[in-house]
Amino acid sequence: MTGRTEPSYRTARRAGPAPVAVDTMGGDHGPDEIITGAVAAVREHGVRLVLVGQAPRIRARLDRLGMAGKIPIVHADEALSMDEGALASWRKPRSSVAIACHLVKQGRASALVSAGTTAGVVATARLRLKGQQGVMRPAIAVTLPTRPRPTVLLDAGATADVKPETLVQFAAFGTAYAQVRLGLARPRVGLLNIGAEPGKGDKVTKRAYELLAGGQPGIEFAGNVEGDGLLSGAVDVVVTDGFTGNVALKTLEGAMRMASAEVRAALTATRTARVGALLQRRRLLGLRERFDSETYGGGVLLGLNGTVVIAHGASHARAIASACALAHDLAAGRIVEKVREQVAAIRTSRFGRWTHGDRDDKDKAAEPPAEPSAPDAGGDEPTAKAPGEEGPTAAGEGGRHELVAEGQEPPARP
Amino acid sequence: MTGRTEPSYRTARRAGPAPVAVDTMGGDHGPDEIITGAVAAVREHGVRLVLVGQAPRIRARLDRLGMAGKIPIVHADEALSMDEGALASWRKPRSSVAIACHLVKQGRASALVSAGTTAGVVATARLRLKGQQGVMRPAIAVTLPTRPRPTVLLDAGATADVKPETLVQFAAFGTAYAQVRLGLARPRVGLLNIGAEPGKGDKVTKRAYELLAGGQPGIEFAGNVEGDGLLSGAVDVVVTDGFTGNVALKTLEGAMRMASAEVRAALTATRTARVGALLQRRRLLGLRERFDSETYGGGVLLGLNGTVVIAHGASHARAIASACALAHDLAAGRIVEKVREQVAAIRTSRFGRWTHGDRDDKDKAAEPPAEPSAPDAGGDEPTAKAPGEEGPTAAGEGGRHELVAEGQEPPARP
Numbered sequence: 001m002t003g004r005t006e007p008s009y010r011t012a013r014r015a016g017p018a019p020v021a022v023d024t025m026g027g028d029h030g031p032d033e034i035i036t037g038a039v040a041a042v043r044e045h046g047v048r049l050v051l052v053g054q055a056p057r058i059r060a061r062l063d064r065l066g067m068a069g070k071i072p073i074v075h076a077d078e079a080l081s082m083d084e085g086a087l088a089s090w091r092k093p094r095s096s097v098a099i100a101c102h103l104v105k106q107g108r109a110s111a112l113v114s115a116g117t118t119a120g121v122v123a124t125a126r127l128r129l130k131g132q133q134g135v136m137r138p139a140i141a142v143t144l145p146t147r148p149r150p151t152v153l154l155d156a157g158a159t160a161d162v163k164p165e166t167l168v169q170f171a172a173f174g175t176a177y178a179q180v181r182l183g184l185a186r187p188r189v190g191l192l193n194i195g196a197e198p199g200k201g202d203k204v205t206k207r208a209y210e211l212l213a214g215g216q217p218g219i220e221f222a223g224n225v226e227g228d229g230l231l232s233g234a235v236d237v238v239v240t241d242g243f244t245g246n247v248a249l250k251t252l253e254g255a256m257r258m259a260s261a262e263v264r265a266a267l268t269a270t271r272t273a274r275v276g277a278l279l280q281r282r283r284l285l286g287l288r289e290r291f292d293s294e295t296y297g298g299g300v301l302l303g304l305n306g307t308v309v310i311a312h313g314a315s316h317a318r319a320i321a322s323a324c325a326l327a328h329d330l331a332a333g334r335i336v337e338k339v340r341e342q343v344a345a346i347r348t349s350r351f352g353r354w355t356h357g358d359r360d361d362k363d364k365a366a367e368p369p370a371e372p373s374a375p376d377a378g379g380d381e382p383t384a385k386a387p388g389e390e391g392p393t394a395a396g397e398g399g400r401h402e403l404v405a406e407g408q409e410p411p412a413r414p
Numbered sequence: 415m416t417g418r419t420e421p422s423y424r425t426a427r428r429a430g431p432a433p434v435a436v437d438t439m440g441g442d443h444g445p446d447e448i449i450t451g452a453v454a455a456v457r458e459h460g461v462r463l464v465l466v467g468q469a470p471r472i473r474a475r476l477d478r479l480g481m482a483g484k485i486p487i488v489h490a491d492e493a494l495s496m497d498e499g500a501l502a503s504w505r506k507p508r509s510s511v512a513i514a515c516h517l518v519k520q521g522r523a524s525a526l527v528s529a530g531t532t533a534g535v536v537a538t539a540r541l542r543l544k545g546q547q548g549v550m551r552p553a554i555a556v557t558l559p560t561r562p563r564p565t566v567l568l569d570a571g572a573t574a575d576v577k578p579e580t581l582v583q584f585a586a587f588g589t590a591y592a593q594v595r596l597g598l599a600r601p602r603v604g605l606l607n608i609g610a611e612p613g614k615g616d617k618v619t620k621r622a623y624e625l626l627a628g629g630q631p632g633i634e635f636a637g638n639v640e641g642d643g644l645l646s647g648a649v650d651v652v653v654t655d656g657f658t659g660n661v662a663l664k665t666l667e668g669a670m671r672m673a674s675a676e677v678r679a680a681l682t683a684t685r686t687a688r689v690g691a692l693l694q695r696r697r698l699l700g701l702r703e704r705f706d707s708e709t710y711g712g713g714v715l716l717g718l719n720g721t722v723v724i725a726h727g728a729s730h731a732r733a734i735a736s737a738c739a740l741a742h743d744l745a746a747g748r749i750v751e752k753v754r755e756q757v758a759a760i761r762t763s764r765f766g767r768w769t770h771g772d773r774d775d776k777d778k779a780a781e782p783p784a785e786p787s788a789p790d791a792g793g794d795e796p797t798a799k800a801p802g803e804e805g806p807t808a809a810g811e812g813g814r815h816e817l818v819a820e821g822q823e824p825p826a827r828p
Contacts, residue, residue, distance in 0.1 A: 119609070157608055160615060160616035160619075161616045161617050192661060193661075194571055194574060194656070194657055194660040194661065194664075195533070201574060201657065202574035202575045202655075202657045203574075203575050205574075226660075226661070226664045227660065227661040227662065227664025227666075227667070227668060228665065228668030228671065229664075229668070230665055231665075231668040231669060231671070231672045232668065240661075243608055243615065243619070243658065244657065244658050244661050246640075246641065247608065247640070247641040247654075247658050248641065248661050248662060248665045249641065250608075250640045250641025250642045250643075251641035251645075251662045251665045251666055251669070252641075252665055252669050253641070253642050254641060254642030254643070254644055254645040254646065255645060255665070255666050255669030255670065255673070256669065256673070257642065258560075258645045259669070259670070259673035
């Protein structure tokens, strides 16, 4: 049954651009909530979808929502449970996420939306879609609801251990993403750091600063930003590793929750304050909700051969609908191609081994003659350690250190 | 003139325990604000102080506050300016911070308070006070105003690059600090991470988890906590590296500012909301102020041979007074000794090179015979790379990677 395509889907496929594949099995609220959100995306945003999951259940739900037979379904028997991590991508090759990835890989879907666990979705997507040519590691981009315009933060948790060159690539991802999603011609990119001046930070961040400040084609580098700069709107894109980015994002979430609790405490403490307080409280809760839906609701995994939108596990129907619309917009904006072009443009030579722009210059002579000739100029070294070929290494679980690639430690294959 | 002691100070010294040295030259608001705060500490908290800085100016200010001749003064010609970083500790050996450190080292002061730049104060203190025996790197502890009781976060920015063993030592620092400051017998220690389960995180954090979960004498390890756990009060102490800790803390600050701005916007948007809103706004601003004064207002540098309280540069008199009281309480609680005992107790053997508790067992045989014999059992390896002996490496500027000590890369001395 796995991967069997409904007749309606075959028909729909011929009618126009590929639809967005929705994994109906992830999320804390069960398939019904996700299907409700998917239907809203079709009705309100006009997005074309294909639903992946247990076909009878999806059919029953569509029936109740008056959409029977109107959205194509691809059956998948298995689901990644919410407590499964990266290894699940190996254990469950027929999970709904894996099958959705398969549809994207085959070109039968343009993008994929899942509300599964970040670790599970990232690992499965890396394994099934593989890393884009020249990309060292994938990153999750989230959009923070800052004013006057939003700020893109990446990596929010896909790659915990990075090299300086990885951060430069993330700057390229972020530039492409802000161009497509926010419509900015030259988004300003900041490096998350512990001081504004050059020379601040840990070893990796310092070197990344040098590489970025040295000038990278297509990247408008605006220097270091500190933690409070995440929300100030001073830059359009903030780049950091997946460990720091994840901690910062969850700290924000915790702070919003704390602020809401304080307002609630004030509300119950003073009776006279109630009427006015209500309005403010609504605004603050709105702020918190904006964080929840716009950040977690739409984390986008970049750097793979396909667009993957990771909705927060706690997403309700509305957040799922937004995630579907986002996936559609990103696919229509050709985000995968934009990322590829942006990454190919950057120069981050390191000991002459890691080459893009300067490959044809000094580094050619240093290459061992026995090396198989690369079919194109994308740089074979990064391809050789493309994420998808390394097994499940996402979001902490089973993740290995970047330095492994330099032979400092033998990798422990799962 | 430098270091010259006023007669009143000599007299005061004999009268009882050593006073707290206050650097009057740091901070954004100038010496007068700091001296005002110091006077408040004397009057309201009964703390004994010695003021370090330009004696004529201090005298004039004390005169105006009606305290002429009542607080001892030690003259210092120079000051670290607010834009100076770690190198200033070398360039200005007679800065007010350096002289305050000198007083602590000589036992003429019990602790030190400065509102200078974090980088400058940390570097000067490391250079002048040196690291405690057995301590790899210092850390800054801040106390977050969570409910029902506060949470200690460390490191908030002293050491950007850490080893797993450094994080275990920070757990020991944090335990001692929570015991002295919060009066907890067995504070619960969490490791800041990107997932709650074991096996999450970057390479360093994963290994630190193993070391902590393996059991460390005196440390009550409660597992991983995520970014939102910083504010949930689930643990008493949260341990992380200085890069992540600094980013998390500043992100919190930014989030509080954003929440305040939202409330302010609600206030101006609806006229009917004003009366009630005012109360809430006050509460939220209070929350923000609590963050500013209790966290930045009292960051404590741990791991050196002396207690250093780093007040936020923007501290007003009230925050300075709190910082003086905190410094006094920590010195009275023998925090330096408590940290030493806690660090000496932990076991973090790594490749047989890094030893405390198990020094007398298997590792003895592995030691090279030519090694100079350590006078006591505190572990000579950590002492050999004590922070103070490495020059200015604090808070990013001039800081070198921990891995240098393992010979992976030649250190670039400043």
